[in-house]
Amino acid sequence: MSLENWTQVTEFVLLGFPRSHILQSLLFLGLMVTYIVTASGNLLIIGLSWVSRRLHTQMYFFLRNLSFLELLLVSVVVPKMLVIILTGDHSISFASCILQSYLYFLLGTTDFFLLAVMSLDRYLAICRPLHYETLMSGRVCSQLVLASWLAGFLCVLCPTILMASLPFCGPRGIDHFFCDSWPLLRLSCGDTRLLELVAFVLSTAVLLGSLAVTLVSYACILATVFRAPTAAERKKAFSTCVSHLTVVVIVYGSSIFLYIRVSEAQSSLLNKGASVLSCIITPLLNPFIFSLHNDKVKQALRDALRWH
Numbered sequence: 001m002s003l004e005n006w007t008q009v010t011e012f013v014l015l016g017f018p019r020s021h022i023l024q025s026l027l028f029l030g031l032m033v034t035y036i037v038t039a040s041g042n043l044l045i046i047g048l049s050w051v052s053r054r055l056h057t058q059m060y061f062f063l064r065n066l067s068f069l070e071l072l073l074v075s076v077v078v079p080k081m082l083v084i085i086l087t088g089d090h091s092i093s094f095a096s097c098i099l100q101s102y103l104y105f106l107l108g109t110t111d112f113f114l115l116a117v118m119s120l121d122r123y124l125a126i127c128r129p130l131h132y133e134t135l136m137s138g139r140v141c142s143q144l145v146l147a148s149w150l151a152g153f154l155c156v157l158c159p160t161i162l163m164a165s166l167p168f169c170g171p172r173g174i175d176h177f178f179c180d181s182w183p184l185l186r187l188s189c190g191d192t193r194l195l196e197l198v199a200f201v202l203s204t205a206v207l208l209g210s211l212a213v214t215l216v217s218y219a220c221i222l223a224t225v226f227r228a229p230t231a232a233e234r235k236k237a238f239s240t241c242v243s244h245l246t247v248v249v250i251v252y253g254s255s256i257f258l259y260i261r262v263s264e265a266q267s268s269l270l271n272k273g274a275s276v277l278s279c280i281i282t283p284l285l286n287p288f289i290f291s292l293h294n295d296k297v298k299q300a301l302r303d304a305l306r307w308h
Helices: 021-051 058-087 094-127 138-165 181-185 193-226 231-239 242-257 264-292 295-307
Strands: 011-014 091-093
Touching: 011 094, 021 058, 021 264, 021 295, 058 094, 058 138, 058 264, 091 094, 094 138, 094 181, 094 193, 094 242, 094 264, 138 181, 138 193, 181 193, 193 231, 193 242, 242 264, 264 295
Parallel strands: none
Antiparallel strands: 011 091
16 A cells, blocks of 8 residues: 555454354453452552561562552453453554553563562572661662663653554554554554564563573572571572562563464464463462462461451
């Protein structure tokens, strides 16, 4: 199509939903239950870490912020999916699509930085215990969380501006259940090479940079743990990292799939699967991961229930 005669698309159609009414009903029920459990679990973590004095430590400050971030992430995607299934209207306006894409990647990018900060926190707590309170003071913790959000904002801002500036002349169908950047990019009738380059450089830097901090932190932690004189001390030291390390594996594992480009059909399927894992499953699992293996959280919950 000649760019001289193109008409800007004002809305897109999300096509990543099953056509069967039975499957749609099951999907709606599953998403509704998942969203309620996810919201309740993360709000519980936020509330407990806020009111319980035993959880007023640096680790739980970061956990509270992670739960808040995960709650926002699932809220960016799932409510719109529920509305689409309930109403049967698969359309989404151009502005809403760009906004959803921006918020999704802002929260996802901030998630990487916050997980790296949490790795650094565990490193200082285990490897530098005598200097931990000084190096990881309340002010420093707040600055690190703010820096994570600011870095996420800046990393996603430029690609989003470039995406919003692209011409979209049709077709309007997005083969996904939300406005992910990759299927959206393929609908543009303009030159996307600059955006693809910027997005690749930034995403690679964020992924590998935050992963490097996490890997180095845990390498130092493992070296320190193995030098502990008794098995009980080794178990106690590493038990504080198990929950965080589990989330790191899930988050980075799902992100690695996004870099696998095979056939078109397989690529689309992997993209959807990785998106489900990162924006629905991970926020659902986080409260369970951080509470089931954490005696302090379980004790704080018992104290809250006893107080009421």
